[in-house]
Structures are given as C-alpha cells and as structure tokens.
Amino acid sequence: MKTGAAIAHIAQLARLGLPSRSVVPEMLGALANVVPSHFCMFMWTDAQGRPEDFHLPWIVPEAIEANSRLLAGNDGFGSLIRMGLSAAEACRMPEFQRSPFYNECCLPYGIGHGFDVPIRDGGAMRGMLVATREPKTPLFSRREGDLLRSVAPAFTHALAADHVVRAERFAPHGERAVLTVDAEGDVVEAGEGHEALLKAALDARFGAGFSASAFYAAARDLFRPLVAARQAVTSFDTRHGRITIRLYPAAMPAAGRRGGGAGHMFALIERRHPLALQAAIGVARLELSTREREVARHIVLGHPPQQVMREVGIGAHTLHDYRRRIYRRLAISSREELAARVLAG
Known part of the structure; x- marks a missing residue:
C-alpha cells in the first residue's frame, strides 16, 4: 500500500x-x-x-x-x-x-x-x-x-x-481459532491465534497486575458453565467485536496424542468485526482511488445518497459518476455484488 x-x-x-x-x-x-x-x-x-x-x-x-x-x-x-x-x-x-x-x-x-x-x-x-x-x-x-x-x-x-456509545452491525465473517477444553473448562490445547481471541472474549486488559495464570483462570471461568450445560452456541458483544463460541464433542485421540479425552470439547471461537470496520478494511484492498474507496464504503454500508454526498463532499451527479466508475472498474453491476466483494471473509 x-x-x-x-x-x-x-x-x-x-x-x-x-x-x-x-x-x-x-x-x-x-x-x-x-x-x-x-x-x-x-x-x-x-x-x-x-x-x-x-x-x-x-x-x-x-x-x-x-x-x-x-x-x-x-x-x-x-x-x-x-x-x-x-x-x-x-x-x-x-x-x-x-x-x-x-x-x-x-x-x-x-x-x-x-x-x-x-x-x-x-x-x-x-x-x-x-x-x-x-x-x-x-x-x-x-x-x-x-x-x-x-x-x-x-x-x-x-x-x-x-x-461514544453507538449501535454496531457486524460483518458475516471473522477470525477463528480452535481450542480443546476439558470438563472443568481448562484449556488443554489451543490453535494459532487463540490468545488474541481469548483476550477479546474475556474483554481482558493487561495492566500491571496481569498474569498468565489469571488469564487462563478467567478462560476456565468462561468455558466451565458452557461445557457443563453442553451449550452448543453462545454469542456476546465486547469492545473487540461480536464473539461466538461453538462447542463440539472431541473425538478420543489415538494413543499418545493430545486433544481429546473424557468430557473434552472443541471450542471454536469466532470474532466478527463491526460492519463499518470490515467495510473499511475491504475497500482498502480494491484497486480504486482514495475517493472511490470512500464512496464504495458508503455504498456497502447502505447509506442514503444524501449522507454520502454530505460526508464525502460531492454532489448528486458526481456521486452517480463515482458509482458507475466503481462498478465498471470492478466488473460488477450492483450494490450486492460490491458488498460480497468487500466483505468476503
């Protein structure tokens, strides 16, 4: 870039x-x-x-x-x-x-x-x-x-x-990581990137009193009631995005392998970013000018023309020209196609 x-x-x-x-x-x-x-x-x-x-x-x-x-x-x-x-x-x-x-x-x-x-x-x-x-x-x-x-x-x-407190819509896709937890909710194995998603799920801050043991103890407190209730799906919002945790029974492993056992569950954690953020990230990848990207972002978010003209600082005819130019450059013909391109996970 x-x-x-x-x-x-x-x-x-x-x-x-x-x-x-x-x-x-x-x-x-x-x-x-x-x-x-x-x-x-x-x-x-x-x-x-x-x-x-x-x-x-x-x-x-x-x-x-x-x-x-x-x-x-x-x-x-x-x-x-x-x-x-x-x-x-x-x-x-x-x-x-x-x-x-x-x-x-x-x-x-x-x-x-x-x-x-x-x-x-x-x-x-x-x-x-x-x-x-x-x-x-x-x-x-x-x-x-x-x-x-x-x-x-x-x-x-x-x-x-x-x-500022504001309502947030969330993108359809996000980051994922898989962990294995035991019947008590302790993390026994975890995939790449799990720390960041656990931090988001716990809405944790790392201050002077932070410790790794407290971090994973808080994770155990998060997973234990979900495992005990066999709650297949749970979702909640944090400052970091919408968190969804899905639990699946862990198959018994082959001899000598980790990752399974009596009462063990796979926990799939997904973080979905606010739609406005995902749209900004997505349009930055497009081969468009800076102003075209800004217009494309507003189109993806479904903002009315009056709002787009006011925030971008353009008139109705210019907005129409930008929209037509964006669609032609990306070889698409509708807002739905643009949104699918921008928000693709």
Missing part, C-alpha cells in the same frame, strides 16, 4: 467512531506497510502514562506481564522513560541494553530498538504508538519518525470514540 493511501486509510478508520480496540489493530497494519519495522504496537495508558492495555501482532501473556511490571519498576529503561526520554532516545543509552526490560521484553522477541510517539488528548497522556526493529538494523530515519508522528492525531481521534 502506497504511503498516501495508507495514511488516508488510517484516517478513515479513525473516523469510523468505533471503539479504539476495534480499529487500532488495522491502523497499525496499514502503518507497518509504509514504515518498515519488526512490528508496530499500541499501548493504552492512563493519564499518568502507566500501561493499561497493549495491542501486539501476537500475544505472549508472560511477555506482557513482564512488560507491565518492568515499565512500572525502577530498572534502567523505565527510569529513562520517566526522565522524559523517548524510546528512540532511550534505546541509544548504554543503560538500555543492560536493563532487565531489554533482556526480558526485547531480546527474546528479536527487538533491538524502537521509536515511540506519545498519543495525547489535550494535555493528558492517552496512549503510546511504538515501532520496533531487530538488533543491528538501521535506526528510524527522520522521515520515518515524521511519518509516525503525523498519524498521532488519527490515533487520538480513535481513542476519543471510546467515549
């Missing part, structure tokens, strides 16, 4: 008015396309800058627990940050590579250095945008730093939506 398109996509996501935990992962994904890095992460903070929650490309409960503990402590890196240094500045200090934070939270995961951008609402700290790179790789350039700083207002706007 080109830089201009990525920045426009990030701004569009921020304007959706959805909870920040729904849109921030996709915003980070768009940002990673234009600022090469090991990974981009976001940290929600309280007004004093203390960590409250994280979004990482993967979730390693033990690492997040150590991250929160060490940032709150007095090790070298935490002290440098509290002195007012940015992560980019702190990473250049000799204390950084000697710190427990570097050795427990960076080195094991291939992180050599980083660049951070504080996200503020007025004078209050609301979050931290962080990009990292592997050891012995080039530091972030001035241009890359300016680009990371330029998207800070979009992240501030996304966080502001957390105070």
